[in-house]
Amino acid sequence: MCLSIPAKVISIDGDMATVSVGGTEYRASLQIIENVEVGDYILLHTGFAIQKLDIKEAEASLKVFEEFIELNRRLDEEESTTGKRIL
Amino acid sequence: MKYMDEYRDRGLVDHLVQRIRDVSKVPVRLMEVCGGHTMSIQKFGIPSLLPETVELVSGPGCPVCVTGRQFIDKAIAYSRLKDIIITTFGDLIRVPGSTSSLEKEKASGADIRIVYSVLDALQVAMENPDKKVIFLGIGFETTSPGSAAGIKRASEMHIPNFFLYSSHKVMPPAMKALIHEGIAISGFIAPGHVSTITGTAMYEEFPQRYGVGCVVSGFEPADLLQSVLMLVQQVENRKPGVEIQYKRAVRPEGNPKALQVLDEIFEPQDDWWRGLGVLPGSGLRLRPAFQHFDAENEIAVRVEETRDEKGCICGDILKGLKQPDECKLFAKACTPSDPAGACMVSNEGTCHAWYRYHRHG
Ligand code: SF4
Numbered sequence: 001m002c003l004s005i006p007a008k009v010i011s012i013d014g015d016m017a018t019v020s021v022g023g024t025e026y027r028a029s030l031q032i033i034e035n036v037e038v039g040d041y042i043l044l045h046t047g048f049a050i051q052k053l054d055i056k057e058a059e060a061s062l063k064v065f066e067e068f069i070e071l072n073r074r075l076d077e078e079e080s081t082t083g084k085r086i087l
Numbered sequence: 088m089k090y091m092d093e094y095r096d097r098g099l100v101d102h103l104v105q106r107i108r109d110v111s112k113v114p115v116r117l118m119e120v121c122g123g124h125t126m127s128i129q130k131f132g133i134p135s136l137l138p139e140t141v142e143l144v145s146g147p148g149c150p151v152c153v154t155g156r157q158f159i160d161k162a163i164a165y166s167r168l169k170d171i172i173i174t175t176f177g178d179l180i181r182v183p184g185s186t187s188s189l190e191k192e193k194a195s196g197a198d199i200r201i202v203y204s205v206l207d208a209l210q211v212a213m214e215n216p217d218k219k220v221i222f223l224g225i226g227f228e229t230t231s232p233g234s235a236a237g238i239k240r241a242s243e244m245h246i247p248n249f250f251l252y253s254s255h256k257v258m259p260p261a262m263k264a265l266i267h268e269g270i271a272i273s274g275f276i277a278p279g280h281v282s283t284i285t286g287t288a289m290y291e292e293f294p295q296r297y298g299v300g301c302v303v304s305g306f307e308p309a310d311l312l313q314s315v316l317m318l319v320q321q322v323e324n325r326k327p328g329v330e331i332q333y334k335r336a337v338r339p340e341g342n343p344k345a346l347q348v349l350d351e352i353f354e355p356q357d358d359w360w361r362g363l364g365v366l367p368g369s370g371l372r373l374r375p376a377f378q379h380f381d382a383e384n385e386i387a388v389r390v391e392e393t394r395d396e397k398g399c400i401c402g403d404i405l406k407g408l409k410q411p412d413e414c415k416l417f418a419k420a421c422t423p424s425d426p427a428g429a430c431m432v433s434n435e436g437t438c439h440a441w442y443r444y445h446r447h448g
Contacts, residue, residue, distance in 0.1 A: 003123050003280075003306075004229065004280045004283070029204070029206055029233075029236065031236040031239070031240070031348070032232045032233070032235075032236050032342065032344055032345040032348050033342060033344055033345065034343070034344045043280065043283060043336055045229055045230065045233070045280065046176070046203065046204045046205070046226075046230055046233050047203055047204025047205070047206050047207070047233065048204070048232070048233045048236065050229065050232065050233075050280070050283055050284060050342060050345060051283035051284070051336055051337075051338075051342050053335050053336055054334070054335045054336075
């Protein structure tokens with residue numbers, strides 16, 4: 001529940017935005033945040049943009065995110081085939 | 088770019104672990120107070136990477152876990168009333184109440200809908216004007232501004248059939264209560280997403296009054312290890328302080344707009360926490376001007392007497408006093424598919440995270 005995902009703002013219509021998380025689009029309310037522009041990265045939490053991300057650092061963390069997801073996927077796969085916990 | 092390269096470097100984790108091993112001399116006990124951290128720490132097996140001098144314990148950071156069974160019992164009672172629709176985040180639906188759960192009530196015909204956002208719950212209210220729609224509001228400062236925005240919207244649009252049943256809580260009183268109870272903590276891995284809203288001023292009294300440092304951390308392994316390193320360094324240098332590791336998302340001042348909406352709609356109230364009891368000013372209730380949206384105010388209901396699960400030691404686990412494998416029910420009478428206690432339900436719960444990632448280790 002405390003998880004929030006980084007998302008890129010694609011378009012803004014009033015206090016709602018369309019954002020993209022790894023290619024999938026979501027709606028995000030901008031009711032509780034200021035100064036969001038198209039192209040910004042935001043943290044999306046239960047349908048609300050709760051904070052703007054520093055773009056430079058967001059891209060870096062997205063990259064890490066993808067790598068860890070990939071790493072995890074492989075670990076999970078190995079775990080389920082060997083029945084062992086690896087990490 | 089410096090920051091980027093570091094984050095891309097897969098050797099970063101090893102590098103950080105080595106740094107911690109080099110620096111850490113004094114034994115430390117670090118507590119995370121965010122369910123997202125609990126999940127990441129177990130998932131990535133962080134404790135097994137750390138030297139013996141560094142112990143990690145989980146605190147009261149999972150909203151579902153600290154919420155009392157009484158809250159669930161009342162939600163169940165509401166769901167049994169005529170013309171009520173319950174809207175809730177998915178996490179809550181499987182939490183066992185005294186004799187039932189929302190999931191069981193749904194199976195036997197209650198109108199209970201899982202929503203992703205409070206705005207979806209508002210939508211349900213607008214589409215069902217002849218029903219009363221109750222949204223179960225749980226969560227810390229990350230989630231409560233959303234509920235506040237939902238109430239604000241309901242008020243502006245004059246939606247008369249939308250109600251909030253609030254169990255929203257704020258984090259600092261719980262952190263303070265742990266210290267007052269004398270629980271040994273050398274530093275807090277402070278909650279990342281809570282802090283995006285609140286900023287860091289609220290942590291200042293921990294180093295100042297109690298000598299306990301706080302590092303606001305992100306959620307990736309490198310984030311968490313870096314935060315551990317920062318806390319270890321604070322202890323070694325005897326310089327506890329408030330630092331932000333999760334700089335890409337957390338600013339010292341937080342999110343002023345969210346804080347303003349939160350303050351407009353909610354006021355503090357005393358609230359009950361599993362393991363910690365009633366803590367002054369640790370909960371949020373609607374301000375008088377919005378009390379007509381308060382389910383507890385507006386919808387009378389009789390609730391069965393609360394009975395807590397015998398043998399569940401969730402309370403001690405949430406205080407960092409015990410680990411899940413010290414519970415007799417763990418992985419036997421209590422599993423994620425048939426949870427006996429709240430800490431086994433949400434994937435942010437310590438027992439759940441242990442069951443998934445730690446059981447064989
Ligand atoms: S294992 Fe189950 S019963 Fe035991 S403390 Fe955890 S949630 Fe409670």
